[in-house]
Amino acid sequence: MGGFCSQPQRSAKHVVIVGGGLGGKSMAGLADTAFAVTLVEKRGAMIYKIGMPRGLVDTSFATDCLVPYDKLMPNGGTVRTGVAVTRVDGSASKVHLDNGSDLSYDYLILAVGARSHSPCEPPPNACDETSTAGIIEYFKKVCEEIKTASRVVLVGGGPVGVELAGEIRQAFGAEKSITVCHSGPAPCHNQQGIDTPAAFQKKLLDACKAQNIDLKLNVKADLSTPAVQEQLAQKGYATGDLPITLSDGEVIQADMVISCIGATPGGQTLEGVTLDGKGAIKVNEHLQVEGFDAGNVFAIGDCTNTQELRLSGTAAGKYKMGMMGATGNADVVFDNIKAIEKGKKPSAKIVQPPKTAMMIVPVGTHDKKMGAVVAPVPNMRHGTLMGFKQKDYFLKIQRDIMNAPLSAKK
Ligand SMILES: Cc1cc2nc3c(=O)[nH]c(=O)nc-3n(C[C@H](O)[C@H](O)[C@H](O)COP(=O)(O)OP(=O)(O)OC[C@H]3O[C@@H](n4cnc5c(N)ncnc54)[C@H](O)[C@@H]3O)c2cc1C
Structure with a gap:
């Protein structure tokens, strides 16, 4: 007999998420409830950027703002830290990593954010970010x-x-x-x-x-x-x-x-992805990335060219993060992936401009x-x-x- 609150059936499809900031970690939390997930994050932990104005005057607080991913996905999702994705190969459905390996995906979500020019995020090469x-x-x-x-x-x-x-x-x-x-x-x-x-x-x-x-x-x-x-x-x-x-x-x-x-959009470090003139990843209203005809590559949060507010709630959404409980990019993408899995067209959309x-x-x-x-x-x-x-x-x-x-x- 089925339990009172039975788990939805899990799919073996592999969802790869690139970037474990506020958008990527929310996407991972959602996707882990239904799919096999790998989250790839170039840093050793998530920098909770929102707290860093205090972190810059209080090193103990800064240390707390580095949040580990170990228990982020209780349903078995994998996190690979300290390794960056360098290239997306849509024709082979693979991403290439800076350690020479690659990862195959059924669905790919780019959540590479935008690197702030303030010291709230270390500039490239200012330190060993992998630890x-x-x-x-x-x-x-x-x-x-x-x-x-x-x-x-x-x-x-x-x-x-x-x-x-x-x-x-x-x-x-x-x-x-x-x-x-x-x-x-x-x-x-x-x-x-x-x-x-x-x-x-x-x-x-x-x-x-x-x-x-x-x-x-x-x-x-x-x-x-x-x-x-x-x-x-x-x-x-x-x-x-x-x-x-x-x-x-x-x-x-x-x-x-x-x-x-200022901030530098993360897509600028990814080969194989279509960017606009400002370096943001070009997406449609369903957050599918332009140029990937299979429709299985999405982008969320600060790395996209949407007109939404560049805020945590926009990237992360309802998954226990949207401060105002609003639907965010991670929710839109999760709904669209589930629709595709059911043989339907993606219908969840972002709302813009704010x-x-x-x-x-x-x-x-x-x-x-x-x-x-x-x-x-x-x-x-x-x-x-x-x-x-x-x-x-x-x-x-x-x-x-x-x-x-x-x-x-x-
Ligand atoms: C100092 C500061 C204060 C802020 N305060 C607020 C606030 O009070 N409220 C609010 O709502 N918003 C605030 N924001 C904005 C908020 O932090 C962002 O909107 C939010 O972090 C966007 O989430 P994201 O997932 O799109 O990107 P990010 O959080 O930037 O995450 C991107 C992640 O991708 C990783 N990455 C990038 N490239 C690669 C790659 N090639 N391979 C693997 N990993 C990669 C990065 O290391 C990073 O961890 C603040 C931002 C800053 C800088």
Whole structure:
């Protein structure tokens, strides 16, 4: 007799997922319920990027932001860390790995993200990313440099720049001079072309003022001097005696400059995949990658050319991650693979372009007034969201989802 809650029948079809960030790990969790899965991740562990503004000032927190995959797939899925996919061969249904081996797939999902130009992710070759120890060494070094610097200039007043400024102030006290240079009229004034509400911008302005963070608005910082440019490319930050010229003519003196703008799409390192002019993987509304006629190659999250918001919920979706419980890319792809398996056409679609901005931006750790939220939930829940983010950037929730809880003392 069948059990009260019988398991759906599992398929022997092999789903290969490339990239174990927030999208890839959610895709893996979903696919593991129905298919044989292999997740390939070039790093030694997942870097929980959302928490890294705090991780850059607290190495113990950075260490916690490196989440192991061991128990991610309880139904037998395999994870291969420390190895990168270099090429997709659609005609042979194989991916090639940088260790010389290859993997066959029935379905392939590219979840290679976009590498932030901030030190929240180590730049290529800045450390041995294949081991967690190598990544921790990198974050430790960044933290020491921030601690030592007395004049820190952050370039980019989006969420990463503003959150990092707040964390630096909280961690290292009032003595440090902290400047944020931003090309817009207010911090976080815009998210992918959508203006944020004036009240949200005002809250962030007030929070920065209260924390003595010097905001230089409507300016661009010239980072093209060789000393700065080379270091930013190599390390994600620059140190030394660094005069930084702003577009309004002002020159500010820094001894550490941190880039908080831009990201390089992960598809640029993959051969055999069609990219748009910005290096993003070209997908249709079902998230199938252009150029693979069999329709069994998908891409999700920050590596795609969709017009969606570049957020964790977009990539990961409902699988215990979508902060707002919204359908995300992983859900769309899972539904489409199941449809194909039933002999149907893929019908699940992404919804784009987005209508509202969505951000939870703390400026410091303790006071809920130090920060601002714009999200399609009632205002009364904004305070709850801010409290969660200030506490630990949702890290505990994320680690629990990945079956990698923090030790009880934390
Ligand atoms: C500092 C920072 C703070 C953020 N804060 C927030 C926030 O508060 N809220 C929010 O919703 N979003 C936030 N985001 C955005 C969010 O992190 C991304 O939208 C989300 O991580 C996208 O998920 P993804 O799976 O598409 O890509 P990623 O999370 O970038 O994962 C891509 C993975 O693919 C791996 N990879 C790349 N190429 C290969 C290859 N060839 N072979 C094998 N593996 C490969 C990478 O190592 C990486 O692990 C933040 C981003 C940053 C940088």
